[in-house]
Amino acid sequence: MAVPAILSADQIDAALAGLPDWRYRLGGLVTVYKAPTSAAALELIAAVGRLAEEQGHHPDLDWRYNRVFLRYSSHDAGGQVTPRDVAAATAAGAAAAASGAAAEPGLFRTIEVGIDTEDPAAISEVWRVALGYRRASSGDLMDPYGRGPGVWFQETSTPNSNHIHLDVHRSQAESGAVQEKTAATGALMNRDHAPGWVVVTDVQGNRLCLCTEAGHGPETVQDQPPPD
Structure with missing residues (x-):
C-alpha cells in the first residue's frame, strides 16, 4: 500500500478552515465532543467506530462520561496529517453534529x-x-x-x-x-x-x-x- 501524501502546514491550515471543530496538534488533528448524555457519547463512539471500519483508518479515542476525545494521525506516514485524516475528521464531525454533540476542542491538551x-x-x-x-x-x-x-x-x-x-x-x-x-x-x-x-x-x-x-x-x- 502506498504511503499517503503528508500535508504541509499551509495545507493543514486550509483544511482546518473548513473544520472549525478541529485543531492541529503534534502530527495529528484533535478535538473533543461533548454529548448530551453518556449514552449519547457511546452512540457517537459507535458511529465513529463504524466510520473507522469503513475508511480503514482508526482514531485514538478516549471516553470520559459524556465527552469523547479524538485524534487522527496517519501512522504509516510517520505520524503526520494526510488527506485521509482530514476526510476522517470531516466524517466524525458530521456524526457528532447528527448526535447533538458540541465541539470543545480547547479541552484537548x-x-x-x-x-x-x-x-x-x-x-x-x-x-x-x-x-x-x-x-x-x-x-x-x-x-x-x-x-x-x-x-x-x-x-x-x-x-x-x-x-x-x-x-x-x-x-x-x-x-x-x-x-x-x-x-x-x-x-x-x-x-x-x-x-x-x-x-x-x-x-x-x-x-x-x-x-x-x-x-x-x-x-x-x-x-x-x-x-x-
Missing part, C-alpha cells in the same frame, strides 16, 4: 516531559526501559499505545537546576486565556519564544512551557505505533 541534559544517550535508555516506551527516530520516547506523555531530551551544556519540566500543548486559539490566568497566579512568564511557547516558572523555580502549534509545524517522521 497534550503533555510532554522535557529533560535537560548534557548527554541524552547516557540517560535515555533508563527512561525508556522504566516506562516501557519505544524510541522514535528523533530520539524522543513514545508510549507505543499513546496513553502516557512523550519524553524528550533537551541537550544543553547548561542544564537548568531543575532538569525536568512539562510541555503543555494547547492550540493557539485557546492559549491566550490560559496564559493570562497562569500569569495571574504570580508565575514568571518568559515570552521570548511566543507564540510558539512561553516558559513559566513558579515561585520555587519549577518550570513548565505553555506550547502552541506555532512552535511545532508538521513533525519530522518518527517511529509510531503500527499502522491501521
Whole structure:
C-alpha cells in the first residue's frame, strides 16, 4: 500500500478552515465532543467506530462520561496529517453534529516531559526501559499505545537546576486565556519564544512551557505505533 501524501502546514491550515471543530496538534488533528448524555457519547463512539471500519483508518479515542476525545494521525506516514485524516475528521464531525454533540476542542491538551541534559544517550535508555516506551527516530520516547506523555531530551551544556519540566500543548486559539490566568497566579512568564511557547516558572523555580502549534509545524517522521 502506498504511503499517503503528508500535508504541509499551509495545507493543514486550509483544511482546518473548513473544520472549525478541529485543531492541529503534534502530527495529528484533535478535538473533543461533548454529548448530551453518556449514552449519547457511546452512540457517537459507535458511529465513529463504524466510520473507522469503513475508511480503514482508526482514531485514538478516549471516553470520559459524556465527552469523547479524538485524534487522527496517519501512522504509516510517520505520524503526520494526510488527506485521509482530514476526510476522517470531516466524517466524525458530521456524526457528532447528527448526535447533538458540541465541539470543545480547547479541552484537548497534550503533555510532554522535557529533560535537560548534557548527554541524552547516557540517560535515555533508563527512561525508556522504566516506562516501557519505544524510541522514535528523533530520539524522543513514545508510549507505543499513546496513553502516557512523550519524553524528550533537551541537550544543553547548561542544564537548568531543575532538569525536568512539562510541555503543555494547547492550540493557539485557546492559549491566550490560559496564559493570562497562569500569569495571574504570580508565575514568571518568559515570552521570548511566543507564540510558539512561553516558559513559566513558579515561585520555587519549577518550570513548565505553555506550547502552541506555532512552535511545532508538521513533525519530522518518527517511529509510531503500527499502522491501521
